[in-house]
Amino acid sequence: MSAALLYALAGVALFVIGVAALILQAHLLRKILAFNVMGSGVFLVLVGFGQRSGVPDPVPQAMVLTGIVVALAATALALALARRLLDLNGEMRLPEEEIVRDRLDV
Amino acid sequence: MIFDLLLVTALLVSAVHALSTPDLFRAVVLFIVFGLLMALAWARLNAPDIALAEAAIGAALTGALLLDALGHLHQKRRERSP
Amino acid sequence: MKTLLVASVFVLAGVLGLALGWSMLDLPATAVKLPVEVKAQLAVSGVAHPVTAVLLNFRGYDTLLEIAVLLLALLAILALPQATSSVERCPASANRMNPMLQTVARLLVPLMVLVAGYVLWAGAYRPGGAFQAGAVLAGAGVLLHLAGLLPPWTSPGRALRVGLAFGLLVFIAVAAAVMLQGTLLQYPPAWAGALILLIEAGLTVSLALVLAGLYLALTDTSVQQ
Numbered sequence: 270m271s272a273a274l275l276y277a278l279a280g281v282a283l284f285v286i287g288v289a290a291l292i293l294q295a296h297l298l299r300k301i302l303a304f305n306v307m308g309s310g311v312f313l314v315l316v317g318f319g320q321r322s323g324v325p326d327p328v329p330q331a332m333v334l335t336g337i338v339v340a341l342a343a344t345a346l347a348l349a350l351a352r353r354l355l356d357l358n359g360e361m362r363l364p365e366e367e368i369v370r371d372r373l374d375v
Numbered sequence: 376m377i378f379d380l381l382l383v384t385a386l387l388v389s390a391v392h393a394l395s396t397p398d399l400f401r402a403v404v405l406f407i408v409f410g411l412l413m414a415l416a417w418a419r420l421n422a423p424d425i426a427l428a429e430a431a432i433g434a435a436l437t438g439a440l441l442l443d444a445l446g447h448l449h450q451k452r453r454e455r456s457p
Numbered sequence: 458m459k460t461l462l463v464a465s466v467f468v469l470a471g472v473l474g475l476a477l478g479w480s481m482l483d484l485p486a487t488a489v490k491l492p493v494e495v496k497a498q499l500a501v502s503g504v505a506h507p508v509t510a511v512l513l514n515f516r517g518y519d520t521l522l523e524i525a526v527l528l529l530a531l532l533a534i535l536a537l538p539q540a541t542s543s544v545e546r547c548p549a550s551a552n553r554m555n556p557m558l559q560t561v562a563r564l565l566v567p568l569m570v571l572v573a574g575y576v577l578w579a580g581a582y583r584p585g586g587a588f589q590a591g592a593v594l595a596g597a598g599v600l601l602h603l604a605g606l607l608p609p610w611t612s613p614g615r616a617l618r619v620g621l622a623f624g625l626l627v628f629i630a631v632a633a634a635v636m637l638q639g640t641l642l643q644y645p646p647a648w649a650g651a652l653i654l655l656i657e658a659g660l661t662v663s664l665a666l667v668l669a670g671l672y673l674a675l676t677d678t679s680v681q682q
Contacts, residue, residue, distance in 0.1 A: 272379045276420055278478055279383040283390055285474035290394035292466050298399060298444060302406050305437065306390050309413055316420055318481060319491075325421040327507035328491045331516060333425050334508070335523045338588055338664075341432050341440075342530035345671035348444045349534045352675070355451055373462065423584035424508045427576075431592035436668060439599050443676055 273320040280313030295370060297351040297361040301344060308340045379419060386412050399448070403441045410434030503649025504581040512586065513653045517642045521632065524625050524660060527667045531621065534674050539611070555604075562604035569597040577661050581650065587657040591664030598669030602676065609676045617666065624663025628656050 287307030291300055312333045319329040355361050389412060393405035410433040417426035495507050495515070502510035512520055573590040580586030601607040613621070631652055632642045639645070644652050 272376060273420060274482075275379055275383060276416060277481060279386060279416075281474055281477045281481065282387055284477070285470045286387070286390055286394065288473065289466055289470040293463060294394070296399070298441070298448070299394065299402065302402060302441070303394055305406070305433075306394065306409070309409075309433070312425075313413075313416065314481070316417075316422055316425070320420060322486070324490075324492050326492050327495050327511045328516070330422045330425055330508050331511040332519070333422075334428055334512060334588055335519055337425070337428050337432055338668075339523060339526055341437055341668070342527045342671065344437055345440055345675065346530045346533055348440055349537050349675055352444060352447055353537055355448065359451075359455065361448065373458065424586065424589065427584060427589040428592060431589060431596060432668070435596055436592065436599070436672065439672055440675065443672065 271321055271323055273317045273323065275317075277314050277317030277321065280310040280315075280317060283307070283310030283313065286310075295362055295366060297347075297354065297363070301347050301351065304347070305340065305344060308336070312336055382412065382416055382419065386416060399445055403438065403445055406441065407434050407438040410437065501646040501649070503644060503646070503651075503653050506580065506582055506584065506586075508584070509580050509586050509653070513656060514642075514644065514649065517632075517656075520660075521625075521628050521642070524628060524663060524667075527664070528621065528625055531667050531670050531674070534671065535610075535613070558604045559606065562600050562606060566597045566601060569593050569600075573597075573661065573665075577657060580657060581654065587660040587664060590661045591668060594661065594665030595668035595672070598665065599672050602669075602673055607673070610670060610673045613670070620662060620666045621670065622663070624659040624661075627659030631656055 284307050287303045287305075287310060290303035291307070294300055294303065315329045315333055315336075316326075319326045351361050354363075358364065386409065389405055389409045393402050393409055396402050396405065410429060413433060414426045414430040417423075417429055492507075495511060498515070499505070499507060499510055502514045504510050504514070573593040576585040576593065577587060577590035578585075580590070598607060602609065610617075635642060635644055635652070
């Protein structure tokens with residue numbers, strides 16, 4: 270197993286960790302953190318898996334460069350919406366999710 | 376290869392810790408640490424452009440945005456409970 | 458009940474991870490070797506660094522759409538109503554007028570502008586390019602705001618709005634001009650280097666303003682000046 274393949278598998282693990290945290294956490298700021306961790310995992314898979322034969326590949330590297338900047342923009346928009354929800358509701362939690370969590374007693 | 380194993384372990388541990396710690400400030404700081412470790416991983420993957428961009432954008436700018444949102448949250452809480 | 462749900466989420470996530478990993482390891486080797494193709498066409502692309510060539514020449518359309526998406530995100534953030542806070546952040550504003558922070562900012566920001574200019578120029582030959590340069594400039598903007606030398610954005614003025622749209626407009630103008638003598642974004646090989654540098658310069662300015670704007674538009678507007 271080359272080093273790049275190890276990073277690709279680490280990317281899969283990060284993605285799965287992010288998915289679990291996205292489902293289990295209720296606070297919106299933590300959901301945004303989980304989403305970013307998922308994105309980083311996907312980028313590792315893109316580059317690591319493309320280079321698993323050892324030769325540096327510029328095409329997935331360019332795609333990941335684009336992806337990092339777009340992920341920042343998405344995070345900024347998500348944070349702006351979360352702050353708007355904070356101003357309206359008083360806390361950074363989705364009201365629908367509160368109802369479901371109350372019913373399931375989670 | 377051993378360095379890669381250690382780096383991957385550090386990445387996974389910092390990510391799990393960032394997403395599961397009850398203190399939000401510690402979670403954001405650990406996320407910044409995770410971003411810097413990712414920059415190291417990109418350097419190991421022969422991708423110096425991505426390493427530069429991840430260190431500047433993924434760790435620094437995202438960290439600044441998250442810390443600012445956290446400050447806003449604390450201020451709102453202080454306002455509500457006089 | 459709660460531990461059962463949490464445990465089931467963990468188990469399902471683990472199963473997903475194992476399935477993804479096993480399917481990844483099961484894939485055959487790729488048929489098309491992209492690095493070889495990029496290296497073959499690198500001489501006519503106008504730059505000497507393969508990642509810059511891919512980003513701005515071979516897949517320039519993706520970069521064009523990316524800067525449009527960034528501008529859209531900033532417009533969406535500016536369209537949200539501003540937070541109205543009744544309490545002024547007095548301790549924070551005292552922090553901002555800190556003379557040591559201001560001196561550090563005044564010393565570092567010209568250096569950051571120089572670094573950004575170098576990284577933009579070196580993107581043609583070495584790792585670097587418009588995105589890294591724009592990110593360094595955005596960091597300089599954030600540093601200036603934290604030192605109290607740059608006010609937060611309430612509503613951008615005309616010069617700022619022109620600067621935000623500048624990169625996208627330059628890119629579209631070059632793409633349209635090149636379309637007159639070929640297909641979209643197909644640079645003539647003799648002019649490719651100069652066109653790429655022009656586009657990258659516009660992208661750096663726009664990207665710096667957009668990324669700094671993502672931070673400046675979100676900070677609290679009730680700071681006591």
